[in-house]
Amino acid sequence: MIVIIDYGMGNLKSVYNALKSLGLECKVSSSEEDIKNAKALILPGVGAFKDAMDNIEEKSLDVLIKSEVEKGKPLLGICLGMQLLFEKGFEGSEREGLGLLKGNIVKMKDDKENNIKIPHIGWNNLIYNMKDELFNSIDEGKFVYYVHSYYAHGYDNKDLVAYSEYGKNKIAGVVRKKNVIGAQFHPEKSGDVGLAILKNFGELIK
Template identity: 45%
Template sequence: MKIGVIDYGMGNLYSVEQALLRLECEVFITSDKNELDQMDGYLLPGVGAFPDAMNRLNELGLDEYIQEIAKTNKPLLGICLGMQLLYEDSTENSLTKGLGIFIGNIEKFEDLDSQQHQVRIPHMGWNPLSFTHQPEWLDGLEKEDSTHVYFVHSYLAQNTRQHEVVASSTYAGQFVPGLVQKENVTGMQFHPEKSGPFGKYLLSKWVQQVQKRSDHS
């Protein structure tokens, strides 16, 4: 099974690659669309600023390519900034149009909490995920001892669609969409490759989904 890690020059590619290799995937880190065409599933990583990332995707013609993936049966997973890029736009630095696969906007955490205390930004650390519903591919979820995952982000998805948010967390009283899904496209605001046993569980379940769809294609 071949997983294409979409390389647009922004992302912690090594840790993602190692996590996928441990799950016995063939991993191809590439921006070559001809090579990406041969993949069974795709991972869109991301570390850095939203406008820079979109500029890179646009320059490489990968923005339209990713939008086309969303219309196919092949699974696509966006991680951290990679998830944020899947939304309509972001106010980071300046208003920047995103890929528009999910409904919603990427906005910065509020500076003050409900008690008017300064909020530490970025949100960095371990938080549990609360699941609003359980997709079919997340079988065995109830057997997991902990749902804690590792977040590092200053911006979050706002104005989201309830049915697209599978699991959420909270930070300084703010609702944080953590795991989102729309048909074959999944987003994880946290880093599953750095999130211990539960992160491995989520990534392995996503990989199994890729395998099943590949077998039936």
Template identity: 55%
Template sequence: MIAIIDYGVGNLMNVYNALKHLDMDAIITGAKDEIDNSDAIILPGVGAFNDAMLHLKETGLDKVIIENVKKGKPILGICLGMQLLFEKSHEDGEWEGLGLLKGEIVKFKEGLKVPHMGWNELHINKVHPLVKNINEGEYVYFVHSYHLDPKFFEDVLLYTDYGVRVPAVVCRDNIIGMQFHPEKSSTTGIKLLENFKELIK
């Protein structure tokens, strides 16, 4: 069972339906016991970093997520959910994230169109089971105004080029993030979710 975290942020049904399409057992939940009893966690998210962190803290879900991940449970952060996995964001101020991975969320450099929105191609930084059967130059769908500046670029499996190398898929141990929306990214997104399914078996 995969627990899709419901904390009042994001369109959860798109993720749920994509998992169902792959015959993955999933539940949309904000309940601690259901998250504790799950085999893996998906943390989706759209909108502002600070708002999302406030929702997680108000509900106590930040602690639930951290406890589960520290026990070795796989987590997949999607879009804003990926950014929340990191230490800090500079979106309209300076805000602490979950701190599960090292790095900060920063503004795109001057002169780039923001948000970075639409289809962009992937480049392979590191071979890993999560990116099995993903080829150089495949396209996925992005929508974001800030991007990850990772402390360790070896955590980056795939990146895209948007005036700067933008981490697209990150992974360290049981912690995975995808900056784009796999559920909106056609066959490439489905392949990545299938690989996630294999990883958590």
């Protein structure tokens, strides 16, 4: 069972529908019992870093998530959910994140000379930094769908699995530190490539 963590912000239904289409057993929940009994967790997210962390801490989900990760349970953060895995976010004001990955979340750089606009909305190809089972059967250069204005900076390069280039911005597309995984793009909106990534995530718990 994969539990999609409901903390009041996130693209819950589309993630749920994507997992169900792959035949993966899943549910949306914020229940401590469900999260503890899950074989893997997904932390989705749409919105602002500070608001998301406020909601997570208000429900004491930060302590619960960290406890389950320490046990070795796979955790996948999607979009804002990935950003929350890092140490701090600087969207509006400085706010501590979950601190499961080294690095901060900062605003992307404008590049008007090359017509690069923020927010970054659209399809970009993935460049591999290292081999990872999340990309089994997926060729390098495939396109995925991004919607964001902030990105990871100051991360540990050995945690970087794949990235995309958007103007002067090197976007950490997928990061991983053991069982902690993040995808800045939306796998559930990235067609067959995104579904293949979610399927490979599901393979981690078999």
